[in-house]
Amino acid sequence: MPAGPTLLKNFIGGEWVPAAASAEVPVVDPRTETLVVRVPAGSAEDADAAVRAARAATSDWAATPLRERVRLVERVANAVESHIADLAKLERREMGKPLREAELFIRSGVQALRSSIKHAHEYQFVEAHAGEGDTQIEVVRLPLGVVALIVPWNFTVTNVLLAVGPLLLAGNTVVVKPSEKAPLSAVRMFELLELPRGVLNLLLGDGRAGEPLAAHPGVDLVHFTGSVKTGQTVGALAASNLHRAVLELGGNDPAIVDAGVDPAWAAQQLAYACFVNSGQICTSVERIYVHTEIADAFIEALVAQAEVYTKGGDGSEPSPLGPLVDARQRQIVHRHVSDAVSRGAELLAGGYLPDGPGFYYPATVLLGVEDEADLLQEETFGPVAPIVVVRDFDEAIDRAQRSPFGLAATILSADPRNISRAQELPAGIVWINEWQGGGFDRTYEPAGISGMGATGGAASYDAATRPMTIVHARAKAR
CATH class of the missing domain: 3.40.309.10 (Aldehyde Dehydrogenase; Chain A, domain 2)
Known part of the structure; x- marks a missing residue:
């Protein structure tokens, strides 16, 4: 990635592509107040292109066996883990945090991704049991389709890693929209990834990209982390299409x-x-x-x-x-x-x-x-x-x-x-007796205005899938 101010690109359908509109947002180093890079402000056209690319990849990705999806997600974890120092330096430039803290939290994100792989092996994607009479009940957890993953600026890489594992492993494709304040580490992370085209897409920009993404009829789940005010807007946009939203919002x-x-x-x-x-x-x-x-x-x-x-x-x-x-x-x-x-x-x-x-x-x-x-x-x-x-x-x-x-x-x-x-x-x-204790084997849902939708463990897979019941009865022979 060039060191001087340049204009970043979106990663859509496996290709780095320029934004459709010319509007830009500056990214400033909060330690020096100097310009680092320019990011596209984004547009509905960019959001539509990203969602269409993700939609085109859904059938093949959902049909990919779980063991192969696990292998590819493990490769994501390995790639990020081997570049923690590089990614931490970029988070320092865009967000200002000390390198030691940046490395610590990115490493925690990798651990969370590996934890989601463990839960994928344990999750019951198919359950079968006897129904009434001679019927047999089969409950199948199907992927939702396309997920909009909108993450905040405080831990760009970590927030992506915390959420993306269950989404991908359940068979969904994803459009990641990082904050316009901290896009550098997201761009670098996408440069490291090797996934089939359209499975994971990067959409840059501010609300001009985020709102049309959340409102897009082709998005089946909006997974948002951020402020209460923006979360209310995002939740309402998803609800306008009767689509799900998982919202982790502010706290006091x-x-x-x-x-x-x-x-x-x-x-x-x-x-x-x-x-x-x-x-x-x-x-x-x-x-x-x-x-x-x-x-x-x-x-x-x-x-x-x-x-x-x-x-x-x-x-x-x-x-x-x-x-x-x-x-x-x-x-x-x-x-x-x-x-x-x-x-x-x-x-x-x-x-x-x-x-x-x-x-x-x-x-x-x-x-x-x-x-x-x-x-x-x-x-x-x-x-x-x-x-x-x-x-x-x-x-x-x-x-x-x-x-x-x-x-x-x-x-x-x-x-x-x-x-x-x-x-x-x-x-x-x-x-x-220990703030942030317990690791990643936890399931929770925020209370009050801090959000909605349970995450962690099996709950993350429940949120990323749709249950279908298939009832089997015997056909009458001729």
């Missing part, structure tokens, strides 16, 4: 720090959950409810952790924070922090706009944030840790429930009685 995830845990350990856990990738993860912790008995020690330790993340460690400690993705995202984060301070919150660390180039924002800690503050009501998507001190676990649960979001939650506790109350939290995932 709570963490509860119970009495009886080591406050320094808890601070280290939640600093990572709040600050890694500069807080630009849909499951980042954005609200902390800490028991009054350990609040002082926890707050002191978290402020110290924030300083380490802002300045960076020595390799054994956290990497320095990368920038936020663009000026607009930094404005949102700073507005939320300023709103909390104006409502009486105490700023303990960070909370300022640094001098110099780049969209950097320091690790920020606030104490005494009001429930009505934007930080506790909206998704901030930045390196911010709002702290609320609570009397007991009951109050923590009550306050954690006060949100329309329901993506994930975290409980740090040594009390089995309190841990057993995890199901009271409206969330798709609850982590106990």
